Amino acid sequence: MKGNEAIGEAAIRAGCRYYFGYPITPQNELTAYMSKRMEEVGGVFIQAESELAAINMVYGASAAGGRAMTSSSSPGISLKQEGISYMVGAELPGVVVNICRGGPGLGNIAPSQSDYFQATRGGGHGDYYTIVLSPSSVQESADLVFLAFYLADKYRNPVIILGDGFLGQMLEPVEFKNPAFGRLPRKRWALTGAKERPPNVIRSLYLKEGVLEKRNWELSKKYERMKKEVRYEGIYLDDAEFIVVAYGICARISKASVLLLRAHGLKVGLIRPITLWPFPSGVIKEVRDKIKRFFVIEMNLGQMVEDVKLAVEGRTSVSFYGRPGGGVPTPEEIYKVIKDGKGYF
Secondary structure (H helix, E strand, O other), X not given: OEHHHHHHXXXXXXXXXXXXXXXXXXXXXXXXXHHHHHHHOOOEEEEOOOHHHHHHHHHHHHHOOOOEEEEEOHHHHHHHHHHHHHHHHOOOOEEEEEEEEOOOOOOOOOEOOOOHHHHHOXXXXXXXXXXXXXXXXXXXXXXXXXXXXXXHHHHOOEEEEEEEHHHHHOEOOOOOOOOOOOOOOOOOOOOOOOOOOOOOOOOOOOOOOOHHHHHHXXXXXXXXXXXXXXXXXXXXXXXXXXXXXXXXXXXXXXXXXXXXXXXXXXXXXXXXXXXXXXXXXHHHHHHHHHOOEEEEXXXXXXXXXXXXXXXXXXXXXXXXXXXXXXXXXXXXHHHHHHHHOOOOO
């Protein structure tokens, strides 16, 4: 299946019955797939009049207790940020899929990773975080959809799946595994009618003095709990002298470079963050004192570099090599950068 279609099918199998989207390349196949499949499973599909409308429809469906999802690509996700912030403030679960394209502005339709800051720093107004999952294959794209819906409900918070144009468009075999997670409590907070209970109130507006501050401190405790959901893949970390840090499709390309470098006698390892937030700082801190240099490889101007440097805490060197605006590095490029021991900084 195409990555976009695999994400859609996984969402349906994960119990999503409400999808609201708006077309934008390179994620259009996901919207098209959901328009067909939602009808077949008795779900709701609406092609909204705008990205703003789509995210607020997710807000409404989630408030009523449904599993809801929207998807878009970079500029469209920017338009959804107000609604995402509202959902965090109202403690509403939901899944937002971003199949990134080149930017800034309308940019192009080539794959990119330039939305890292937007995804991992909240993206909208106010102090908040969303869990951000980053797949590197079509199979993992499907697997992480199941996880995304579970984590969204567990923490009553939106979860973002950060892909790119390559992952959305490529065809690969995929198996839908329907993983079993822990049991979740009933959504007693949902707006399902108050015939036999007091009415629920879902809102993000708190005007009385000091109430919003107290609310934000309460939410901050939840963000601390969310930090336990760290996931990453580590390769050749036991004897590594150099480590590549990369995520998504860039990590997949970097893995080929690491294998090539290993074949030529260089002890290079790879850390692939699967959760971009919470970021897997712990594994970097565990190995940093024995590493001569970290190489951060991204399809942007160097956004994840900040998180790597925060984890390294100046204990060793951090270099960066990137391709912004839709540029995609080759394994040979990355091989040369690491072999020569150089980067952009």
